[in-house]
Amino acid sequence: MKASEIRELLKLLDQPDIISFAGGIPDPSLFPAEAIGDAYQALLGGAEAGTALQYQVSEGFLPLRKWLAGYMGKLGVQCDEANIFISSGSQQALDYLGKLFLSPGDTALVTWPTYLGALQAFNAYEPRYDRLNTAGGNMTPEAYRAAAANGGKVKFAYLVPDFANPTGNTLDAAQRRAVLDLAGELDIAVIEDAAYRALRYDGEAVPPILALDCARSGSIDNARTLYCGSFSKILSPGMRVGWVCAPRHVVEKLVLMKQASDLHSPSINQMVMHRVAEAIFDGQVDRLIGAYRKRRDALLGALEAEMPDGISWSRPDGGMFVWLTLPEGADATELLARSVKEARVAFVPGNAFYADGTGRNTLRMSFTLANDRAVNEGVPRLARLLR
Amino acid sequence: MKASEIRELLKLLDQPDIISFAGGIPDPSLFPAEAIGDAYQALLGGAEAGTALQYQVSEGFLPLRKWLAGYMGKLGVQCDEANIFISSGSQQALDYLGKLFLSPGDTALVTWPTYLGALQAFNAYEPRYDRLNTAGGNMTPEAYRAAAANGGKVKFAYLVPDFANPTGNTLDAAQRRAVLDLAGELDIAVIEDAAYRALRYDGEAVPPILALDCARSGSIDNARTLYCGSFSKILSPGMRVGWVCAPRHVVEKLVLMKQASDLHSPSINQMVMHRVAEAIFDGQVDRLIGAYRKRRDALLGALEAEMPDGISWSRPDGGMFVWLTLPEGADATELLARSVKEARVAFVPGNAFYADGTGRNTLRMSFTLANDRAVNEGVPRLARLLR
Numbered sequence: 001m002k003a004s005e006i007r008e009l010l011k012l013l014d015q016p017d018i019i020s021f022a023g024g025i026p027d028p029s030l031f032p033a034e035a036i037g038d039a040y041q042a043l044l045g046g047a048e049a050g051t052a053l054q055y056q057v058s059e060g061f062l063p064l065r066k067w068l069a070g071y072m073g074k075l076g077v078q079c080d081e082a083n084i085f086i087s088s089g090s091q092q093a094l095d096y097l098g099k100l101f102l103s104p105g106d107t108a109l110v111t112w113p114t115y116l117g118a119l120q121a122f123n124a125y126e127p128r129y130d131r132l133n134t135a136g137g138n139m140t141p142e143a144y145r146a147a148a149a150n151g152g153k154v155k156f157a158y159l160v161p162d163f164a165n166p167t168g169n170t171l172d173a174a175q176r177r178a179v180l181d182l183a184g185e186l187d188i189a190v191i192e193d194a195a196y197r198a199l200r201y202d203g204e205a206v207p208p209i210l211a212l213d214c215a216r217s218g219s220i221d222n223a224r225t226l227y228c229g230s231f232s233k234i235l236s237p238g239m240r241v242g243w244v245c246a247p248r249h250v251v252e253k254l255v256l257m258k259q260a261s262d263l264h265s266p267s268i269n270q271m272v273m274h275r276v277a278e279a280i281f282d283g284q285v286d287r288l289i290g291a292y293r294k295r296r297d298a299l300l301g302a303l304e305a306e307m308p309d310g311i312s313w314s315r316p317d318g319g320m321f322v323w324l325t326l327p328e329g330a331d332a333t334e335l336l337a338r339s340v341k342e343a344r345v346a347f348v349p350g351n352a353f354y355a356d357g358t359g360r361n362t363l364r365m366s367f368t369l370a371n372d373r374a375v376n377e378g379v380p381r382l383a384r385l386l387r
Numbered sequence: 388m389k390a391s392e393i394r395e396l397l398k399l400l401d402q403p404d405i406i407s408f409a410g411g412i413p414d415p416s417l418f419p420a421e422a423i424g425d426a427y428q429a430l431l432g433g434a435e436a437g438t439a440l441q442y443q444v445s446e447g448f449l450p451l452r453k454w455l456a457g458y459m460g461k462l463g464v465q466c467d468e469a470n471i472f473i474s475s476g477s478q479q480a481l482d483y484l485g486k487l488f489l490s491p492g493d494t495a496l497v498t499w500p501t502y503l504g505a506l507q508a509f510n511a512y513e514p515r516y517d518r519l520n521t522a523g524g525n526m527t528p529e530a531y532r533a534a535a536a537n538g539g540k541v542k543f544a545y546l547v548p549d550f551a552n553p554t555g556n557t558l559d560a561a562q563r564r565a566v567l568d569l570a571g572e573l574d575i576a577v578i579e580d581a582a583y584r585a586l587r588y589d590g591e592a593v594p595p596i597l598a599l600d601c602a603r604s605g606s607i608d609n610a611r612t613l614y615c616g617s618f619s620k621i622l623s624p625g626m627r628v629g630w631v632c633a634p635r636h637v638v639e640k641l642v643l644m645k646q647a648s649d650l651h652s653p654s655i656n657q658m659v660m661h662r663v664a665e666a667i668f669d670g671q672v673d674r675l676i677g678a679y680r681k682r683r684d685a686l687l688g689a690l691e692a693e694m695p696d697g698i699s700w701s702r703p704d705g706g707m708f709v710w711l712t713l714p715e716g717a718d719a720t721e722l723l724a725r726s727v728k729e730a731r732v733a734f735v736p737g738n739a740f741y742a743d744g745t746g747r748n749t750l751r752m753s754f755t756l757a758n759d760r761a762v763n764e765g766v767p768r769l770a771r772l773l774r
Contacts, residue, residue, distance in 0.1 A: 025441065025442050026441075028436075028437030028438070028440065028441045029437060031436070031437060031440040031441070033431050033432075033436035033437070033440060034431075034432075036431055036440065037427065037428055037430075037431030037432055037436070040424065040427035040428065040431065041424060041427065041428050043424075044420050044421075044423055044424030044427065045420075045421075045424055049415075049418065049420035049424070050415030050416065050418060050420070051415070051625075052625055053415065053418040053420060053423065053623035053624070053625040053626065054412065054413075054415045054418070054623075054624060054625050055412050055619075055624045055625065056625060087649075088475060088649040088652075088653075089649055089650055091647075091648070091649050091650045092648060092649040095647065095648040095649065099511075117647075117650070120646065120647040121647050121648065123647065124486075124644070124647050124648070232442075236440035236441075236655075237440070237441060237442045238438075238439055238440040238441050238442065238443060238653060238654035238655050239440065239653050239654075239655060240649065240650070240651070240652070240653045257511070259507065260478075260482065260504075260507040260508050260510065260511050261478070261479060261482040261508065261511070262474075262475045262476055262478050262479040262482065262627065262649075263476055263478045263504070263627070264627070265475075265627070266475075266625060266626050266627045266653055266656055267625035267626075268623075268625050268626060268656070269653055269655070269656065
C-alpha cells in the first residue's frame with residue numbers, strides 16, 4: 001500500500017463517528033499555546049522584533065543552539081553549538097542526510113518496519129534498502145558486504161531507538177552498542193532518529209546511541225552517529241523546529257545545504273522555541289507523560305481484555321504507538337477497509353512501514369488522541385471484527 | 388569569488404563605522420511588527436491555536452492559498468488554489484524546481500549576471516549554465532540547440548524580470564514575450580522569480596511572464612511558466628513564507644517533494660501571514676515604496692554627483708539594487724578589500740552573480756538600508772577611491 005493510497009483512505013476518516021487510532025500526531029489540546037503565544041507577543045513587542053522577522057544565518061539561532069548543546073549534554077553527549085544544526089523539523093534533517101550520503105543505488109539499512117517518512121525522504125535519492133535487524137540474528141557484516149559487492153554500497157543505518165514509529169519498541173544499551181559495532185565494521189554512519197525520546201512512561205532512559213558513540217570515539221567530532229531531535233512531539237509540530245547533533249564537519253555540510261535549499265528555518269519560530277524551551281520544556285514533558293501514559297495503559301488494557309487469541313502487540317515504554325501483529329496471512333489493508341465501514345474504527349496498515357512491502361498482517365495504533373470513549377468503544381468494535 | 392569568501396568578507400563588515408551597501412535585505416525598522424504580533428496573539432489565544440501549532444497538509448494553509456490565487460488574479464493570472472503551492476520562502480521553490488527539472492549535466496539558462504541564491508539552489512543538481520540574453524542579441528534557439536547537442540539538454544530559463552537582483556533591471560512586455568518565444572521553441576519551462584515585483588517606484592507595472600503565458604496558452608494549466616512569489620520583501624523574510632503559482636500538475640509534484648523533504652511550512656506562520664496579508668498587504672507595499680523610493684533617489688543622486696567618468700550604473704524602477712559597471716579591467720573584489728580598509732564602505736562584488744565567474748568589473752549596491760548619512764558620506768568616499 002502506497003503512502004498516497006493511505007492518505008486517500010485516511011481522508012475518508014473525517015466523519016465524526018469514526019474512532020481513529022491512525023494519526024501519528026500529538027494531542028493539540030496539550031500544546032502549550034499560552035506559553036507560546038506569550039513568547040511571540042514578548043518577542044514582537046520588544047527590541048528583538050526586527051531580528052525575529054529578518055533573515056538569519058543558515059545554522060540557526062545561536063541561543064537555541066546553545067540551549068540544545070546543554071540539553072544534549074544532559075543526555076550524555078558533550079558538545080557545543082558547533083555541533084548543533086537547526087532544521088525545519090526532523091523530517092528536513094532526514095532529507096538532508098539522505099542527500100548527503102546517498103547516491104542512486106546505494107544501500108540504506110533500516111529496520112523492518114521503519115518510519116514511513118524516513119523512507120519517503122530517502123526515496124528521493126533512489127537508494128536500495130537492506131534490513132537492519134536490531135534484535136540480533138541474521139545480520140552479519142559479511143552478509144551486508146556480500147550484498148554491497150553486487151553494487152549498492154551501504155552508506156548508513158537509520159533507526160528510531162526509543163519507542164519507535166511504528167512499533168513502539170526501544171533498543172537496550174547492548175542492542176545500541178551492537179548497531180555501533182556493525183556500523184564500525186561497515187564504516188558507515190548511524191542516523192539516530194530521537195523524535196520520541198523524551199516521552200518515556202516507564203523504566204529508565206537508555207543513553208542515546210550518540211552518547212555511546214562519543215564514549216567510544218572520545219569526542220563527538222570523531223563520532224559516526226548523527227542524532228536527529230525534534231520539538232514536534234513536545235512543544236509544537238506546526239512551528240517546524242528540529243535539530244541535528246553531529247560532528248562539526250557534518251554540521252558544516254548541513255549548513256551549506258540549508259543555505260542553498262531554504263536559507264534558514266524561520267527566525268521567529270526558533271527564537272520563540274528557545275524562550276519556551278528554556279521556560280517550560282521539562283514541565284511540558286512531565287505533563288505529556290502524565291496524559292499519554294494513561295492513554296497507553298487504557299489502550300493496552302482494552303487490547304488485553306478484548307483481542308482474540310492469535311493477535312499480539314507491543315507494550316511500549318513510551319512514545320505514541322502500539323504495534324499489532326495479526327495471524328499469518330491476515331491483511332491489515334483489507335481489514336482497514338472493512339473496519340472503517342463496519343466497525344467505524346481506523347488504524348494504519350503496517351505494510352507501508354516496510355521497505356519491501358511485506359508486513360501485511362501488521363498494523364499501527366496511536367494512543368495520543370485516544371480518549372476513554374475511543375478505547376472503550378473502539379477496541380471492542382475492532383476486536384469483534386477480528387474474531 | 389565564491390559565496391563563502393564573500394560571506395567571510397561581509398563578516399568583517401560588522402564594525403559600526405562601516406557604511407554598507409552590501410546586504411540584500413529589507414529594512415527591519417519597516418517590518419509591520421505590531422500587525423504581525425497582533426496576529427500571532429489573536430491566533431494563539433483563539434479557537435485555532437491547536438491548528439496553528441499542529442501538523443498541516445504539505446500544499447499549505449488553504450485560506451492563504453485562496454488569498455494568493457486572488458492576488459495572482461489581480462496580476463492577470465486567472466487561477467485557483469490548486470495552482471498555489473506554499474514554500475518556505477522562494478529559495479525553497481528554486482531548490483524544488485531545480486530538483487524537479489535538472490539532472491547532472493542538464494543546462495539551465497540564466498541571465499549574466501543572475502541571483503546568486505538561484506545558482507546555489509540549482510548547483511546542488513549539477514547543471515551546466517548557458518546565457519539567457521534578455522536584451523535580445525546573440526540568443527538563438529539554434530545556438531542553444533547546438534550546445535545541447537553536445538550534451539546538456541536545456542531544461543528551463545530562470546530570470547528575475549522585475550527589478551532584478553543584482554542589476555535592478557526590468558524586462559518590458561516585448562522582452563518577456565521573447566523569453567516565452569524562446570522557451571516555446573526549446574520546449575522548456577520558464578522560472579519567473581518575482582521576489583521584488585511589488586516594489587515599483589516609477590512607471591507602470593509590466594504583466595508577469597506567467598500572465599502573458601496564460602494569455603497565449605489559454606489556461607494556467609497549459610502554461611510553461613512557474614511563478615515564484617515571496618512575502619519576504621514586503622512583510623517578513625524571517626517567517627519564511629513564499630509561494631509558487633503554476634500549472635496544477637507542477638503543484639502536485641511540488642507537494643510530493645515537500646512532503647518528503649520537510650512535511651510542510653510552519654502552520655502558524657502561514658496562518659499569521661494570511662491574516663496580515665489580508666489586513667495590510669497593500670498599505671505595507673505603499674509604505675515601503677514611499678521609504679525605498681527616497682533611498683533609491685538619494686543613492687542615484689549621489690552617484691550622479693560623485694562618480695568619476697567611466698563608471699556607469701543602472702537606474703532601477705523598483706526593487707533594492709543599483710548595479711555599477713567599472714571600467715574594463717577593474718576588479719571589484721580587490722576594490723572591496725581596499726574600500727573596506729580605506730573608505731570604510733562595503734558593497735558586493737559583481738562576479739559572484741555570474742555563472743561563469745566573469746563580471747569582475749561590476750558591483751552591486753543596495754539602497755534599502757541606506758540612510759542619508761550612508762549616501763552622503765559613503766558614496767563620496769567610494770568615489771574618491773575610484774578616481
